[in-house]
Amino acid sequence: MTLSKRINELNESQTLAMARKSRELKAKGVHVINLSLGEPDFDTPDFIKEAAKKAIEDNYSHYSPVAGYLDLREAISEKFKRDNHLEYTPDEIVVSTGAKQSLINAIMCLVNPGDEVIIFTPYWVSYTSMVQLAEGVPVFVKAGVEQDFKPTADQIEAAISPRTKLLIFSSPCNPTGSVLTYEELSEIAEILRKYPHIYAISDEIYEHIVFEEKHISLASFSEIKDRVITVNGLSKGYAMTGWRIGYIGAPKRIAQACDKFQGQFTSGTCTISQRAAIAALKADPSEIGYMREAFYRRRNIVIDLLSEIPGFRLNLPKGAFYVFPDVSKLLGKHYMGNKISTTEDLCMYLLNHAHVSTVSGDAFGASNCIRISYAASENDLIDAISRIHEAVNKLKD
Ligand SMILES: Cc1ncc(COP(=O)(O)O)c(C=O)c1O
Numbered sequence: 001m002t003l004s005k006r007i008n009e010l011n012e013s014q015t016l017a018m019a020r021k022s023r024e025l026k027a028k029g030v031h032v033i034n035l036s037l038g039e040p041d042f043d044t045p046d047f048i049k050e051a052a053k054k055a056i057e058d059n060y061s062h063y064s065p066v067a068g069y070l071d072l073r074e075a076i077s078e079k080f081k082r083d084n085h086l087e088y089t090p091d092e093i094v095v096s097t098g099a100k101q102s103l104i105n106a107i108m109c110l111v112n113p114g115d116e117v118i119i120f121t122p123y124w125v126s127y128t129s130m131v132q133l134a135e136g137v138p139v140f141v142k143a144g145v146e147q148d149f150k151p152t153a154d155q156i157e158a159a160i161s162p163r164t165k166l167l168i169f170s171s172p173c174n175p176t177g178s179v180l181t182y183e184e185l186s187e188i189a190e191i192l193r194k195y196p197h198i199y200a201i202s203d204e205i206y207e208h209i210v211f212e213e214k215h216i217s218l219a220s221f222s223e224i225k226d227r228v229i230t231v232n233g234l235s236k237g238y239a240m241t242g243w244r245i246g247y248i249g250a251p252k253r254i255a256q257a258c259d260k261f262q263g264q265f266t267s268g269t270c271t272i273s274q275r276a277a278i279a280a281l282k283a284d285p286s287e288i289g290y291m292r293e294a295f296y297r298r299r300n301i302v303i304d305l306l307s308e309i310p311g312f313r314l315n316l317p318k319g320a321f322y323v324f325p326d327v328s329k330l331l332g333k334h335y336m337g338n339k340i341s342t343t344e345d346l347c348m349y350l351l352n353h354a355h356v357s358t359v360s361g362d363a364f365g366a367s368n369c370i371r372i373s374y375a376a377s378e379n380d381l382i383d384a385i386s387r388i389h390e391a392v393n394k395l396k397d
Pocket of ligand 1: 038097098099100101124170173174203205233234235241244245246
């Protein structure tokens with residue numbers, strides 16, 4: 001075999017078949033509404049773009065320090081204070097090529113082969129693959145719609161073994177939109193306090209897209225802060241997915257390890273993006289509030305309309321821009337002799353018959369759910385959900 005065991009064992013994106021079908025339909029002139037997107041449909045705000053243009057003019061065209069420019073790390077340090085009440089000095093911060101690289105850095109630096117990593121499930125797709133790349137063993141702690149997709153402290157504690165090294169979660173969560181409350185986070189902090197061999201990665205990339213709840217950082221529980229890696233970035237809150245800026249705040253020894261690891265892979269991320277990120281982070285967060293407000297309006301529209309569809313069970317997502325209906329009641333139904341056996345079948349059915357693309361929950365460790373992104377215009381959302389409703393009505397027992 002030519003390719004490594006590592007790559008052969010890595011999961012391929014499960015959305016490829018859907019993307020292909022979607023392209024085919026579009027090529028035929030069909031108006032496909034894409035509700036499978038994992039990124040804001042907004043463009044990057046102008047004041048951030050201006051900073052990038054200036055950086056080009058000012059010749060920011062050379063290598064930056066691996067961990068990012070000092071003044072960017074100072075701006076992140078200030079941001080942590082301002083938004084999260086966290087103290088991270090610039091040498092406890094590493095800027096990377098998207099939060100994705102921040103995550104793989106931290107996982108590669110902490111996980112030894114055979115170490116167990118507890119992943120709150122439903123999870124963001126890449127956590128599992130990253131743990132596997134580090135030859136760790138993912139341990140899934142599952143929570144369904146009936147518990148707002150949030151595992152209880154008892155469930156988490158029951159998954160702990162002497163081999164547990166790390167736990168990973170996102171709040172606000174992709175794919176469920178759930179947001180952990182202060183009380184829930186304090187229970188997680190209490191577990192970490194009780195088991196001093198365990199570290200936590202708190203992925204806070206959606207922190208600016210929170211509705212009724214307030215975003216709380218796990219690291220704000222000071223007694224466990226030295227075992228928490230806070231992951232964040234500009235992709236979601238600032239509509240900057242293509243700019244590739246993510247970062248961690250972590251204890252110095254872990255930040256130094258991530259710096260060393262990144263130094264052998266990619267070095268410092270794009271210098272123009274780093275200069276733009278300084279402008280973004282120094283601005284008052286109210287500058288980006290219009291996106292949160294739009295997502296909030298859309299969330300309400302989407303929840304109202306989806307809850308009228310028979311067979312859809314919903315939680316009320318308090319953040320991010322996804323809803324994650326449990327559709328298990330629809331599995332086993334038929335359309336013109338074809339059985340809908342899995343959520344992947346359902347997503348394909350919705351694409352073919354409603355011309356709406358969604359993502360099967362399998363990708364997120366929840367085979368009875370589908371993910372619907374509401375990073376789309378209100379008109380498209382209303383149209384898409386009425387098409388989904390109509391298609392679901394056509395399913396027969
Ligand atoms: C929960 C979560 N973490 C991390 C990322 C990666 O973000 P970035 O684009 O900054 O690499 C994503 C992107 O979809 C995400 O949803």
